[in-house]
Amino acid sequence: MVRILLRFPEKIVNQPIIAETILKYSIHLNIIAAYVDFHGGQVLVEVPSQDIEKAVSAFRERGVIVTIPKLIEVDKEKCIHCGSCYSLCPTGAITISEDFSVVFDKEKCIGSSCGLCADACPMRAIILTREPNLMVPNSGNEKTL
Ligand code: SF4
Numbered sequence: 001m002v003r004i005l006l007r008f009p010e011k012i013v014n015q016p017i018i019a020e021t022i023l024k025y026s027i028h029l030n031i032i033a034a035y036v037d038f039h040g041g042q043v044l045v046e047v048p049s050q051d052i053e054k055a056v057s058a059f060r061e062r063g064v065i066v067t068i069p070k071l072i073e074v075d076k077e078k079c080i081h082c083g084s085c086y087s088l089c090p091t092g093a094i095t096i097s098e099d100f101s102v103v104f105d106k107e108k109c110i111g112s113s114c115g116l117c118a119d120a121c122p123m124r125a126i127i128l129t130r131e132p133n134l135m136v137p138n139s140g141n142e143k144t145l
């Protein structure tokens with residue numbers, strides 16, 4: 001599965017583009033997170049690797065901006081397990097273990113579509129980074145997140 005971030009500008013945010021793309025191309029999308037209002041939206045989805053080119057083309061044809069989200073990396077040498085990041089995480093990706101150390105579950109993290117923990121960390125122990133070798137096909141309009 002490949003995670004991609006779909007950005008919907010205001011002029012298309014009220015269109016059922018995800019549903020129509022799933023039906024038209026039989027792509028099995030998994031929606032990880034969504035933030036949508038009248039001014040636009042961001043939806044983080046997982047797409048099967050074999051369908052990624054088809055999905056990216058289909059969304060771009062409809063005016064959706066498609067990018068690869070950055071994921072978090074935690075520098076364990078810098079982390080002092082203060083817990084400042086823990087209560088901010090909207091997805092439950094950060095937990096505190098029995099020995100009071102802070103634990104990150106990257107499978108639950110929605111990366112740069114959130115980034116709250118990275119902003120809050122007093123030690124700058126959390127950075128947003130791209131997975132190596134992960135590209136959006138034909139990413140001419142890709143923006144740095
Ligand atoms: S805010 Fe930073 S230093 Fe504190 S627990 Fe989280 S990663 Fe560690």
Ligand code: SF4
Nearest residue numbers: 089109110114115117
């Ligand atoms: S980036 Fe957001 S979702 Fe990911 S661990 Fe940090 S707070 Fe949680």
